[in-house]
Amino acid sequence: xxxxxxxxxKAAASLLAVLMGAVPLLHACGSGDxxxxxxxxxxEAVGDPVTISFWFPWGGDFEKEFRDNVxxxxxxxxxxxxxxxxxxxxxxxxxxxxxxxxAIAGGKAPDVAMFDRFLVGEWAEMDxxxxxxxxxxxxxxxGIYYPNVWSEAQYEGKxxxxxxNVDSRAMFxxxxxxxxxxxxxxxxxxTIAELDQMAERMFKRxxxxxxxxxxxxxxxAQGFLYTYxxxxxxxxxxNGKLTLDDPAIxxxxxxxxxxxxxxxxxxxxxxxxxxxxxxxxxxxxGRVGFAVEGNWLLNGMGAARFEWxxxxxxxxxxxxxxxxxxxxxxxxxxxAEHKEQAWRFMKFIAGKEGSLLWAGRAAAGKYDLTSIPExxxxxxxxxxKDLSVFxxxxxxxxxxxxxxxxxxxxxEMYRVQRLAVSLQxxxxxxxxxxxxxxxxxxxxxxxxxxGGGG
Numbered sequence: 001x002x003x004x005x006x007x008x009x010k011a012a013a014s015l016l017a018v019l020m021g022a023v024p025l026l027h028a029c030g031s032g033d034x035x036x037x038x039x040x041x042x043x044e045a046v047g048d049p050v051t052i053s054f055w056f057p058w059g060g061d062f063e064k065e066f067r068d069n070v071x072x073x074x075x076x077x078x079x080x081x082x083x084x085x086x087x088x089x090x091x092x093x094x095x096x097x098x099x100x101x102x103a104i105a106g107g108k109a110p111d112v113a114m115f116d117r118f119l120v121g122e123w124a125e126m127d128x129x130x131x132x133x134x135x136x137x138x139x140x141x142x143g144i145y146y147p148n149v150w151s152e153a154q155y156e157g158k159x160x161x162x163x164x165n166v167d168s169r170a171m172f173x174x175x176x177x178x179x180x181x182x183x184x185x186x187x188x189x190x191t192i193a194e195l196d197q198m199a200e201r202m203f204k205r206x207x208x209x210x211x212x213x214x215x216x217x218x219x220x221a222q223g224f225l226y227t228y229x230x231x232x233x234x235x236x237x238x239n240g241k242l243t244l245d246d247p248a249i250x251x252x253x254x255x256x257x258x259x260x261x262x263x264x265x266x267x268x269x270x271x272x273x274x275x276x277x278x279x280x281x282x283x284x285x286g287r288v289g290f291a292v293e294g295n296w297l298l299n300g301m302g303a304a305r306f307e308w309x310x311x312x313x314x315x316x317x318x319x320x321x322x323x324x325x326x327x328x329x330x331x332x333x334x335x336a337e338h339k340e341q342a343w344r345f346m347k348f349i350a351g352k353e354g355s356l357l358w359a360g361r362a363a364a365g366k367y368d369l370t371s372i373p374e375x376x377x378x379x380x381x382x383x384x385k386d387l388s389v390f391x392x393x394x395x396x397x398x399x400x401x402x403x404x405x406x407x408x409x410x411x412e413m414y415r416v417q418r419l420a421v422s423l424q425x426x427x428x429x430x431x432x433x434x435x436x437x438x439x440x441x442x443x444x445x446x447x448x449x450x451g452g453g454g
Contacts, residue, residue, distance in 0.1 A: 051082040052338045052345060053110040055100060057090045061363075069361045074348045081341045086110070095119060096407070100333065104128050109333035111342035117152045117161060117329045118406055124155035125404035125449060130332040133159045135343050144352060146325075149371045152399045153329055161329035162350035163371035165359075167294045168325045168393045169222045171314065175307035177202050177213065177289045188290075188311040191318035192231065192255070195290060202289040203263060211271040213287040214263070218256045218421075220272060220282055223292045225417045226410075228252035230398050231315045231322040237401035242409070242442070244435040248316075253420050253427040260421040269422075283308075295390040298367035310386045312393060323393035324400065327371060369394070404445045409438050 054071075056062065063085055071083050091098040095116035103109050115123075123129050136142060136159040142150055145163050153161040175185035181201040189195040199215025206212045218228065229236060232255070234248025260268065275282040283291040286306045292313060301308065312321040330346045332339065348354045355370040360379055367387045369376060373394075376382055382391040400406060416430040 049080050049082045050338050050341050051084050052112065052341050053084050053086060054112045054114075054345070055086050055088045055097075055110040056114040057088060057097060058114070059087060059089070063087060065361065065363060066358070070349055070354050070357050073357060074345060074354070078344060078348075081345065083345060101128065104333050104335060107335055109335040109337075111332065111336040111338050112346055113331050113333055114164075115161060115329050115331040116326075117149075117163060118326055118400055118410075120153055120161050120329070120331070121155045121402040121406055122404050123331075124158070124160045125445060128334050129160045130334055130336060130339065131158050131160065132162070132332060132343070132346075135347075136162070139347055141347070141351070144374065145371045146373060146394050146397075148397055148399050149325065149327070149394075152326075152402060155402055161331045162346050163327065163329050164350050164355070166325050166327040166369050166371045166394065167296060168323045168369070168390045168397050169227065169292055169294050170310050170312055170323060170389050170393060172283050172291045172293050172297065173309050173311060174283070174286065174289050175309055176286070177215075177306070179307075181289075185307065185309075188309060189314045192314050192316050194318075195314045199289055205267075209267070211267055213289070214268070214271055215289040216259075216291070217268055217272065217282075217288070218259050218292075219417060220288070221291050221293050223256075225249070225253055225256065225413050226400060227292060227313070227322070227324065228256065230324060231313055233316050233320075237403070242401060242403060242438065244409075244431065244438060250427055250431055251316075253417070253431060256417065257420045257423070257427055260423055265421060265423050295367050295369060295387060296365070298386055298390075299365045301386075310389045312389065321393060321396065322398075323390075323396075324398040325394060326400070403442070404449075405438060405442045408441045412438055 056066070067083075067085060071085065075082060088097055088099050090096060096119055097113075100110070100113055120129070141162060142159075146166065149163045149166050153159060153163055171188065173188045178185040178188075178198070181198070183198055183201065189198050195216065202213065202215030203211065204213045217223070226236065229246065229249040229252045232248040232252040234246040234252065235243050236246070236249070237243060272282070275285060275287075278285070281297065281300060282288045283293060283297070284300060284304050286304065298310075313323060315322045330350050332342050332346065336342050349358075350371075352372055352375055355372050355375045356378060358364070359368060359370045359375060367381075367384070367390075369381060369387075369391065376391055382388055401409065403409065412434045416425070416434045419425045419430055420427055
């Protein structure tokens with residue numbers, strides 16, 4: 001498990017040993033009273049505010065904006081608590097932080113950390129996060145969030161995080177290109193078959209045989225195998241068990257590879273490379289007919305010089321509305337010194353009041369979403385043109401499996417996807433290999449957790 005989170009570096013084994021045995025960590029769900037040991041709350045003079053540490057990985061203006069709009073109001077309402085914010089970047093290109101993991105292992109964990117919900121299962125499995133179940137139940141936190149978003153903060157029946165922001169995915173469609181292709185711009189595709197037929201009419205090559213515009217590239221933007229596995233009616237997890245051999249996932253990968261074969265994988269890659277080099281989002285460029293994207297793209301659609309729309313992603317049966325969501329959360333790392341104060345801070349910033357302050361600030365993205373339906377409604381996000389599509393999809397959006405091998409599974413999914421669309425393997429064999437590797441990794445993780453392996 002630790003190997004995955006540390007990008008499978010050689011230091012993983014030694015850190016795991018420290019984490020699991022060398023450092024006595026404080027018990028979960030504590031009240032914040034360390035019984036006088038160390039330099040905790042008991043040593044603070046009566047009346048002095050307790051300073052809690054909050055680590056976050058977002059750069060830019062985030063620290064100032066978050067302090068001004070959320071932290072300062074919290075401190076004003078809670079004069080016994082001060083918050084020390086620290087920017088701690090994530091590792092390499094991952095959403096995990098080696099520095100946070102090392103701090104936990106060394107007994108110097110911050111009190112609160114911003115954390116990608118996708119990793120909750122992995123870190124909970126290795127006992128790197130405090131169990132917040134008692135606090136969350138006492139304060140009725142579960143009821144304020146979208147149910148599927150809340151489930152992403154759970155692992156094996158316990159709560160390890162409080163959700164914060166959220167996203168969902170839908171299909172952007174270029175109405176201008178639809179008109180040029182002789183299609184009704186007000187009738188976007190509802191089924192994958194309709195998508196294929198419409199997209200086919202939009203591909204255009206220049207005199208050199210290169211694509212000037214494309215109808216659709218399934219693996220572009222948010223077009224992951226995860227996405228289409230669900231859209232083809234499959235499940236990545238069922239009753240707590242990974243189902244990587246779901247026939248619908250195989251059909252999805254075969255379909256993706258079909259585009260690479262039909263439209264020339266090399267030519268499609270050349271088109272995508274040109275888009276990356278230009279620094280322009282492919283859909284915003286006006287040269288892509290259909291694209292699977294997240295609600296965040298709405299913030300940049302003002303630059304588009306064509307007519308466009310947003311609709312739920314097409315699915316195999318055309319009846320279900322496919323989407324999946326992710327986002328960030330706040331966790332209490334294992335060994336947090338000031339648990340009671342940390343929980344009060346988490347409850348505020350991830351709750352209705354803090355979420356409303358952040359999402360409603362003047363500098364907020366006009367199309368950003370919170371994990372709390374009531375907040376989205378109060379801000380009118382469920383009524384906003386185009387964004388309302390994404391808000392509605394949140395009600396039934398899928399989440400990636402909450403598993404201790406979530407990161408490993410993601411990497412394997414992306415690896416086989418790249419091989420398939422590069423025509424470097426047959427989908428059935430690639431998925432079989434992926435399942436074998438993921439199952440083996442999961443077995444290793446579970447063995448470490450029970451002391452049966454190193």
